[in-house]
Amino acid sequence: MNQNFRMISLLTYTLKNLPNTSKWALRFCMRPLSSSSQLQAAAASQTKSKKTLAKPNIRNIVVVDGVRTPFLLSGTSYKDLMPHDLARAALSGLLHRTSVPKDVVDYIIFGTVIQEVKTSNVAREAALGAGFSDKTPAHTVTMACISSNQAMTTAVGLIASGQCDVVVAGGVELMSDIPIRHSRKMRKMMLDLNKAKTLAQRLSIISKFRLNFLSPELPAVSEFSTSETMGHSADRLAAAFAISREEQDEYALRSHSLAKKAQDEGLLSDVVPFKVPGRDTVTQDNGIRPSSLDQMAKLKPAFIKPYGTVTAANSSFLTDGASAVLIMAEEKALAMGYKPKAYLRDFMYVSQDPKDQLLLGPTYATPKVLEKAGLTMNDIDVFEFHEAFSGQILANLKAMDSDWFAQNYMGRKAKVGLPPLEKFNNWGGSLSLGHPFGATGCRLVMAAANRLRKEGGQYGLVAACAAGGQGHAMIVEAYPK
């Protein structure tokens, strides 16, 4: 995620250089996407003969519903807000959508990555402001780009263990404003000044001041363990799997085109309008901009210059946004008269080398979660993978399709297998919809749940990579209609 700081400047570049071609894009027929609409229709008519993943003696856990604020490019309509404002909007939206009585909620968990220091437990501040009971505890988790996945699975744990029946999980990220600190030397001087008792002591501390104390300290741009930015790592990853610039641009174009189509067809039903104080009501994501391959080819590489392949156009952009889902024990949901959207089934966290395999989490997590659930790739009707970079998605696909990689790095006899592209991120992904680090996980789960309802499948697979070389995957099962 961290690469995105650097992309602030790139973003403006993109805006200038990728003219809004939405009208044109509507008519645009994508090359790599041969006939997805027909296939979707076919999937919907599939007969449902698969088993359910209910486990004996373990409570069934359901997602009643979920919402998100529109995801906006950083520095646009949300730029004057604070993170808890966005989180509050998601919570209010969820209350409105589900009409859940506030006092029924046992617990609230939010994920976030770049913490606003004033609201380090942003879950609590947002919940209080959204009018939840002050008797409902709330905590905040962080796990890079899979922070809200962690929020949801924490909720699953609380419900499965019988501690709670109703939990709200969500995530928030506001990249329009980030905590920029004084330098360590300056902070030390300020703290020492605080402790100094006499004028002489104070003067002696001030006398040590140097101009370089004033240079600010930004949140880490690069992976702490390797000092490499994520975009740089993604570029190397793409090169390691021999993925061309064209392939990456084509995939990014696919993401934008599908997102545009989904938006136009009103499929992104998890989005709730947000009246931003002092501004107009925001109703939809604003980062979806299908362009043309020619336009995209003009961009210069963003990280490995001058010959790299990762550009602003085939990377996810800095995004502001928040999401929230209502998770319940099935019997509680039914008792309250809800018709849940999906079950949350097996999930898996993985981690690997943060240098050379930083973004390969989905490759490792996918086979493990499938095996755990007793499913195969063929059983999955809907794939929702987090798209950090086109190159990252394509590298994961190639890794899953490689016997050599499976044998040498995953300790498997044979390859994981390739998710069919016609079932893959059909309503766009992080590249086009945006990627507010802490909030993406809930979006993935809701996209999977909504797609299962719409397209008629039974199982969805959600997977994501995260900084630190970590990864996550979860099985989402459609709730019987």
Add this chain to the structure above:
Amino acid sequence: MVASRAIGSLRRFTASQTLGCRGYICRNFTRSSALLTRTHINYGVRGDVAVIRINSPNSKVNTLSQELHSEFMEVMNEVWSSSQIRSAVLISTKPGCFIAGADLNMLNSCTTSQEVTQISQEAQKMFEKLEKSTKPVVAAINGSCLGGGLELAISCQYRIATKDKKTVLGSPEVLLGILPGAGATQRLPKMVGRPAAFDMMLTGRGIRADRAKKMGLVDQLVEPLGPGVKPPEERTIEYLEEVAITFAKGLADKKITPKRDKGLVEKLTSYALSIPFVRQQIYKKVEEKVRKQTKGLYPAPLKIIDVVKTGIEQGSTAGYLSESQTFGELAMTKESKALMGLYRGQTQCKKNKFGAPQKEVKQLAVVGAGLMGAGIAQVSVDKGLQTILKDTTLPALGRGQQQVFKGLNDKVKKKTLTSFERDAMFSNLIGQLDYRGFEKADMVIEAVFEDLNLKHRVLKEAEAVIPDHCVFASNTSALPIGEIATVSKRPEKVIGMHYFSPVDKMQLLEIITTEKTSKDTTASAVDVGLRQGKVIIVVKDGPGFYTTRCLTPMMSEVIRILQEGVGPKNLDSLTTSFGFPVGAATLVDEGGVDVAKHVAENLGKMFGERFAGGSLEVLMQMISKGFLGRKSGKGFYIYQEGVKNKNLNSDMDSILASLKMPSQPDVSSDEDIQYRLVTRFVNEAILCLQEGVLATPAEGDIGAVFGLGFPPCLGGPFHFVDLYGAQKIVDRLRKYETAYEKQFTPCQLLVDHANNPNKKFYQ
């Protein structure tokens, strides 16, 4: 030496990976008819770019041999004559090596300087043609690019290097007593500027890819790749080639220009250097510095300056001529032969001739967290070896842990490590006060005080806990390992590992085997030492082993010379001007007067008359006054924190005066004093070979140079005898024998060599 380091790092690659590359090459080539006809180079065309791949068979590295040279010429001629080809990429498919340098055997087989000059001129001609190529050639560099390899690369129009730790560019010729003989003295100054070029050629230092980019030595960097659908190393080379091809095309299409923007500092420097007066001043400065550092013992550095100067002042034709001629001359010097011999010796001492141990050491335990113990721990944890560091008190242990941390942190400050890597390495170290965890140790190295009883106690305590397969190694400079092993239940597992201080800087490790030490124990110790990055000599047990035993008679002579009235400063300058890196009196201070006395006393008892000379009383009186050397602040000199220039300790005058010996005028000239020191050293070294303490002369030379600072320009005691002449040394010894008797009696082996001029330690 850089070259050897680069060569050493290649070992981890397997041949199968190299073969894998070939498969790829065949598939992707449109035309590969030439593939089977050449052995070192294969070449094909992609679009309009010729891709020339170097991979010498049956070798871990590519070297510029005569064969490679002619194959390269052949291929280049094809490239130049083909109308289809517009540019070329030059790459090595050997993992971790572009071209490691010229083929040293080719140089060594030459008997006259003319032959060497001719080799140089041929290479110059080829590289000149390459430089003037109208079709741009891109050198794609992965791994070591040294000596002739660098000269080839800088003759190309463009350079792209992988930012790998193994990618090192440099001109290490000076370390072999020669100069870059294929145009680097002329091209390098133009490419990176004179100061940087002098630095590279005079120090021989290897330059990492990222620094090379900043200097303008390479034009682009390529990041090494992680795993994809084939091994990372293989894919990285492939990727490097792909990137190089796009740049070759760009150059041919004139979309990319090889010219690089020069920074302000660079522009100013080059302006200043256009003024002849400034240039003269700079040459003078550099020459002065070189003279001061080499003390006139090494001819190559001054010659390099001369050759560079000739090229700049008299034009490149004169420059190239001077380069090739000087190259020929230098290759025939004794210094060069000595240094090349050392280089070969060093390569030998980086191999484990005892084979792979049955069980690789994964868990190491070091007993004693003093200077040596902590140093041993440091060079182990930074190679990923799990290490327990044990001492008896918390303050002693804490000091040792801090030493390890500081050693690693200094590398962070120098930016050779990241703070994260430091932390990960430091977590390999477990400090403790008891023997917990020793039951899982594969090797214990004790580095406690040099006291036999203490060593016995540690051995017994450790043996009560450690598993059967665990090796017990003793770090001692003089206590016989056999005596330490007398209390062992399993003497076949006991061995000596003599490290040199400071452990993280000194390359040598002397391994000592007793008659009972098993071969597998030795293999295990050598393996650990190699993993710690050491050059290793394996010697037989005996008083003082090899290194301490050679040093002791020389030290005895040092004390006598001081007693005869030569001042410590004078003595220091006599020894350093002979080529020793540290003066003899300073050496006593650095090593510790108490240690010197301890060793002199013990070995004196064992070897009797031959080790006599100066009186032990000097050292004893120094100890009684607390003059223990640097560690106590006073020895022959006074040492103060932060004070660079050390002053003589005037209190020593009275001690030396009271123990004054009459000097013998006919053996007390400056030269005699130098030779009295060196011949005693050399004679003892040869006696060690004669007695079988040493297995090979090469190990004797490496031990003397890397452990004791024997002048590298002499190549070690054995090279010295070979090059200087055994007869001359025997003559010297006989002369001193008449003055000092048995201490200078030449040993039989040396006499044999003197009697038969065809007998050489190195054939």
